[in-house]
Amino acid sequence: FLDAVPDEQKRADSYRLLELMEELTGEPPVLWGPSLVGFGKYHYRYASGREGDFFLTGFSPRKQALTLYIMSGFSRYDELMARLGKYKTGKSCLYIKRLSDVDEEVLRTLIAESVAWMRQKYPTE
Structure with a gap:
């Protein structure tokens, strides 16, 4: 799937996000x-x-921006968001044009803390 991303920079950023999220979650990409x-x-x-299943975190290389899914939302991460860099947000979506627009260490912390929060709120059976 990622090999088919037409924009070279977005494709490279997608592979970096894949590595990062796999490392931080300990889970394979699906x-x-x-x-x-x-x-x-x-x-x-x-x-x-209504009930269902969804991923703890993830991303999609959309045409306009890389969309990262921070499922816990952003309200508890004001300090991190202030240091992240250039981005936009939706309810649980973080939109970035390219990874170089954000501080990767801050992004790592945001993803790790969000996943930890989600695992605490929704423990696996």
């Missing part, structure tokens, strides 16, 4: 659908009764 690379898994259940 393709979730046609374009999401995920690591680990958790089971969620809403009050409505």
Whole structure:
């Protein structure tokens, strides 16, 4: 899948994210659908009764930006976000143009802390 990413820089950044997330989660990469690379898994259940599985963290090399999925959200990481670099966020999405726009050590910490939080909130059976 990553070999087919047309933009050379985005492809290289994607392979770096693959290494980083695999190292930090201790989980192998799994393709979730046609374009999401995920690591680990958790089971969620809403009050409505809806439930399912999703990855602990992951990414997708989208045309506009690299999209990183920080499933715990960003509200508890104000200090890290202030030091991260150039990015945009959605609810659980971190959008970066290229890895060189962010501080990799801060990104490592953000991913590691998010995964730890998710594992605590959604322990595996």
